[in-house]
Amino acid sequence: MKTKHLKDWENELDICIRCSYCFEDCPIFKELGWESSSARGKILFAYGFLHGELEPSEFIAKRVFDCTLCRLCKEKCSAKVDITEIIEACRADLAKEGFVLPGHKEMLENIVATGNIFGDKEARAPVQDGETPLFIGCQYLARPNRTKGWIKLLEKMGVKPKIVEETCCGFPMKALGDREKLEKQKKDFKKKFPFKEAITLCPTCAAFLKEDYDIDAKHVINVVLEKLGGLKPKSVGKKVTYHDPCDLGRSLGVYNQPREVLSKLGVELVEMKGNRNLSNCCGGGGGMLVSDVPVSDRIADKRVKEAVDTGADLLVTACPTCEQVLSKASARMSEKGQGSIKVQEMFDLLWNAVK
Ligand code: SF4
Ligand code: SF4
16 A cells, blocks of 8 residues: 555654553543544554555554544553554545545535535625624534624624634645645635634534644634623523533643633533543544444534533533534433433523623
């Protein structure tokens, strides 16, 4: 197999001392129990491909794509190996050999055809003139009412969002291994969104705009923290637990800001067992939501169980995907009589406090 992308990570792969610190907390390993499903297993597959000791197969490709890209393994790694970058490079080399999972293929084709992952031709950013570029992103294009709400909230705080006709940032193409489509998408994105700074509504877009486009991208929660005081928010007065989205926390290091916002809303914050850099994933990342729904669901159920165990009234998060995945998990658990908790995106709490 040709290993064009893995070659860039040869030195990083050599740093791995096979200690296995990375695998006991990996959400996929916890569900499937095979070392081949763990972070170290994926590292060994990558090493085998790179050194010509292994040929790709559907079985191995599935193991490599069984990953939420949550980055918890890197936090636990004794040598701080950039495991998710290696996994993404391995996915890229596998995809080049034709190993693309069916649900992923559809998502990638949707972006090319419509500019968003859902293939929704009607989904459009609410274009408006303003001062600060606001990137809406696929998840919020699919949630027009919520998007309008965020825009209204930003305007209430004195921000004048500038919104243009946009296209997907291309992160799913990187995550799912299609680097050729990614390069084309990046060109299109830069034409449509030629800014040096931006606010984003989705944490994943913020991380990708920062890392891959060198845009000074801020997730909206940072702006809220700066400006909220001026609106004199009412106290919400609830017991809340906060789920750290992987891309907001481990990718961007935004741990304190959402907690400070919650404190300004007068909530009692109780932490789940896994929190901040050791937060457990919701199960919705890395393409797992379409490639392995049962495993993704089981990971989400466990996260909701952690939230229920805190005794909080509400599980709040700052990512639309996490909110969707955890809400569904909570409904599932309620049906099974396993306890449930109301799940909300930070916006709902904020709007109730300032409207
Ligand atoms: S990124 Fe998350 S799911 Fe993927 S191997 Fe690492 S810990 Fe496991
Ligand atoms: S924790 Fe790091 S060094 Fe240890 S096996 Fe995992 S990737 Fe390799």
